[in-house]
Every structure is written in structure tokens, then in C-alpha cells.
Amino acid sequence: MEQILQITNLSKHYGALKAVDDVSFTIEKGHVYGILGPNGSGKSTTLGMVLNVVNPTSGDYQWFGGGVSNHDALKRIGAIIERPNFYPSMDAVQNLKLVCKIKNITTDKINEKLELVGLLSRKHSPFKTYSLGMKQRLAIASALLNDPEILILDEPTNGLDPQGIRAIRDLIQHISSNGTTILLASHLLDEVEKVCSHVIVLRQGNMLYSGPVDEMNSTHGTILIDASDRGGLKYFISQQSYAGSIEELVDGFEVMLLSDIDTAQVNKDAVQAGIYLNKLLLKKQSLEDQFIELTNNQPQAS
Incomplete structure (x- = not known):
């Protein structure tokens, strides 16, 4: 790549x-x-x-x-690292022509980029009449003028x-x-x-x-698993290669996964071990869960 x-x-x-x-x-x-x-x-x-x-x-x-x-x-490179900064009384085309002059590039892409960002119909409207979202889209158009x-x-x-x-x-x-x-x-x-x-x-x-x-996270989510034979279930889960930490809850065991699993295979393996599951729910971590876990596990600056 x-x-x-x-x-x-x-x-x-x-x-x-x-x-x-x-x-x-x-x-x-x-x-x-x-x-x-x-x-x-x-x-x-x-x-x-x-x-x-x-x-x-x-x-x-x-x-x-x-x-x-x-x-x-x-x-x-095209970049926007600050708030859009255009001349308020000039329209989109005039502002982009000025950008082209500063970048020393031709002006033949202006209409194409305005159409791309959805501003072609407002190309002759003064910048000061634009909403914040329109201003941001115009800034993106300006950053794309050099392809x-x-x-x-x-x-x-x-x-x-x-x-x-x-x-x-x-x-x-x-x-x-x-x-x-x-x-x-x-x-x-x-x-x-x-x-x-x-x-x-x-x-x-x-x-x-x-x-x-x-x-983003080394874990692969969790499963909530339960059976009438809790003792047998806990022993069964503890022997599985995909099982990390096991926490007993009111409604079953929450198991941190170390690898991806096939829930149908988990159920089949449990039956073969004499464990009949009455609950098996797979929960994948959201990006928010992963981000919070990553940042919370880091030491705070002193």
C-alpha cells in the first residue's frame, strides 16, 4: 500500500x-x-x-x-486547520478565485468544487450570508481546488x-x-x-x-451466558480458549472474550459437556466503550 x-x-x-x-x-x-x-x-x-x-x-x-x-x-495536500476565513462581502466564486491566486493554480475547478460541496446555487451569494455549515463546506471546496x-x-x-x-x-x-x-x-x-x-x-x-x-481494542466484546447448572457452566467456560475474565451476575456470567466466537458452536460444545444453556448473548464493544477503556487505563499526568 x-x-x-x-x-x-x-x-x-x-x-x-x-x-x-x-x-x-x-x-x-x-x-x-x-x-x-x-x-x-x-x-x-x-x-x-x-x-x-x-x-x-x-x-x-x-x-x-x-x-x-x-x-x-x-x-x-489540502488542509483546513482553522476556522474558515474568507472575505465577508465577497461571494464564493470571488473568494475561491483569490485562493487560486494565492496557491498559484488555475480557476477552472471552482464550479466543479462548488457543485461537489453543494454550494453551486449559492456561488454568487456573499460569504456573510452563509450558515456555519455552508462556510465549512466552502472551506472544504477551497482545500480541494488543487485536487x-x-x-x-x-x-x-x-x-x-x-x-x-x-x-x-x-x-x-x-x-x-x-x-x-x-x-x-x-x-x-x-x-x-x-x-x-x-x-x-x-x-x-x-x-x-x-x-x-x-x-481498536484487544478484546472482542463479551458474552452473557447462563444455565441451571451454574457450577458446571463456570467450569466449562473457564476451560475455553476464548474466555478471559468471568464475572458472576444475577442473570448469568459475563465473560470477556479473547477472540471471536461462533455462538452456535459455543452452544454445541456446552451440550456435549452436559451443560444446557438458557442464555447466550453476544455483546460487541462500541467505539465509545473501547475509547473510554483505553483512556481510563492510562495514568493521569501529575
């Missing part, structure tokens, strides 16, 4: 404050990545470093496999109402479906779960996880 960005042991310290501390991960072409973490976890600082607006304290990063300068790499290989978004739905959040989410998925790699920073678990294939979890500058969203 082609590498878009390789980050190696990247750190940014402000005196004793470690805003980002020894972070390493890889962005590969064709995926949607989320940098997930609470406010102050180092998401924006990480993006600032790879976009050459924040100087790293230590570590390194390489765009597009190396061998390309930061200046040339930035020509292949970037990767689009970087910092908290793209921050402050939007549910309708605006849905519009941005749909737009991200559409852009990704056309082959553009996307890296977005967010503190919203729901946002990352719905649009991202991969996630990097940060907390207080430390990276807790990097990988596919659906493999």
Missing part, C-alpha cells in the same frame, strides 16, 4: 508541557483516518507539525515516501447542528469514495466511528492506539 505520510517519534514540548510525546503512525493511500482524543490531547499540534506550521521538538515525518520537500509536498492527494481536516463539524454534521459527514464519505485520502482530527467518537476506517487515539500527547477502527 502506498504511504502518504510516515510519522516517526514525533514530539512537541513547550517547556515542561509535552503537547505531543513520541508519536508514530502511518497514513496509507485510500483510507479515512481519524485522530481521536479529548481537547488538549495533541491532535491539532500533530497536524500543525506535519503541515509545517509548528516546529517539532524531536522526531521526523515524511510525505509521499520521502524524497520530496515540504514545499512540494504541500502542493499535493489534493490527501485532505486534512481539524474538527470539521465543530459547532455545527445535526443537519450540518450530517452534510459534512456525507461529503467526507463522498470525497473518500473518489480516491482521496482523508485525515481528520476530532474529539467526537460518533464522528470517527461513522466516517473513519482507521483511528489514532491520543491522550495528553501520548498515542494509545493506531490501527483499524474495528480492531
Whole structure:
């Protein structure tokens, strides 16, 4: 898989404050990545470093496999890391023409990008008449004018109402479906779960996880299992390779799974052992459960 960005042991310290501390991960072409973490976890600082607006304290990063300068790499990147900042009295076309002039690119993609973000019918309306969601979509259009290989978004739905959040989410998925790699920073678990294939979890500058969203936690969920013969059931479960911790509840045993299971096979194996189940429920962890478990298991900064 082609590498878009390789980050190696990247750190940014402000005196004793470690805003980002020894972070390493890889962005590969064709995926949607989320940098997930609470406010102050180092998401924006990480993006600032790879976009050459924040100087790293230590570590390194390489765009597009190396061998390309930061200046040339930035020509292949589209990014929004601050609030949309356009001239209020100018319309969308006028503002985007100015962006093209600053980026030294042609203006022939303006209508195409406005149509992509759903603003073509409002292209001659002054920017000051736009809703916050429209302003954000115009910013995304501006970042796409150079047909970037990767689009970087910092908290793209921050402050939007549910309708605006849905519009941005749909737009991200559409852009990704056309082959553009996307890296977005967010503190919203729901946002990352719905649009991202991969996630990097940060907390207080430390990276807790990097990988596919659906493999974020080492556990595979839990099962709630019960039988009239509780003693026999507990012994049976304790002998299974997929069983981790076993907690006895009022309505059965909750078993932490160490691997994926086939519930039909579990029931069959129990019958063969003389255990007749009256309850077998599989519960997969949500991204929220996994995120809370990851962050709660980390020591707090002193």
C-alpha cells in the first residue's frame, strides 16, 4: 500500500508541557483516518507539525515516501486547520478565485468544487450570508481546488447542528469514495466511528492506539451466558480458549472474550459437556466503550 505520510517519534514540548510525546503512525493511500482524543490531547499540534506550521521538538515525518520537500509536498495536500476565513462581502466564486491566486493554480475547478460541496446555487451569494455549515463546506471546496492527494481536516463539524454534521459527514464519505485520502482530527467518537476506517487515539500527547477502527481494542466484546447448572457452566467456560475474565451476575456470567466466537458452536460444545444453556448473548464493544477503556487505563499526568 502506498504511504502518504510516515510519522516517526514525533514530539512537541513547550517547556515542561509535552503537547505531543513520541508519536508514530502511518497514513496509507485510500483510507479515512481519524485522530481521536479529548481537547488538549495533541491532535491539532500533530497536524500543525506535519503541515509545517509548528516546529517539532524531536522526531521526523515524511510525505509521499520521502524524497520530496515540504514545499512540494504541500502542493499535493489540502488542509483546513482553522476556522474558515474568507472575505465577508465577497461571494464564493470571488473568494475561491483569490485562493487560486494565492496557491498559484488555475480557476477552472471552482464550479466543479462548488457543485461537489453543494454550494453551486449559492456561488454568487456573499460569504456573510452563509450558515456555519455552508462556510465549512466552502472551506472544504477551497482545500480541494488543487485536487489534493490527501485532505486534512481539524474538527470539521465543530459547532455545527445535526443537519450540518450530517452534510459534512456525507461529503467526507463522498470525497473518500473518489480516491482521496482523508485525515481528520476530532474529539467526537460518533464522528470517527461513522466516517473513519482507521483511528489514532491520543491522550495528553501520548498515542494509545493506531490501527483499524474495528480492531481498536484487544478484546472482542463479551458474552452473557447462563444455565441451571451454574457450577458446571463456570467450569466449562473457564476451560475455553476464548474466555478471559468471568464475572458472576444475577442473570448469568459475563465473560470477556479473547477472540471471536461462533455462538452456535459455543452452544454445541456446552451440550456435549452436559451443560444446557438458557442464555447466550453476544455483546460487541462500541467505539465509545473501547475509547473510554483505553483512556481510563492510562495514568493521569501529575
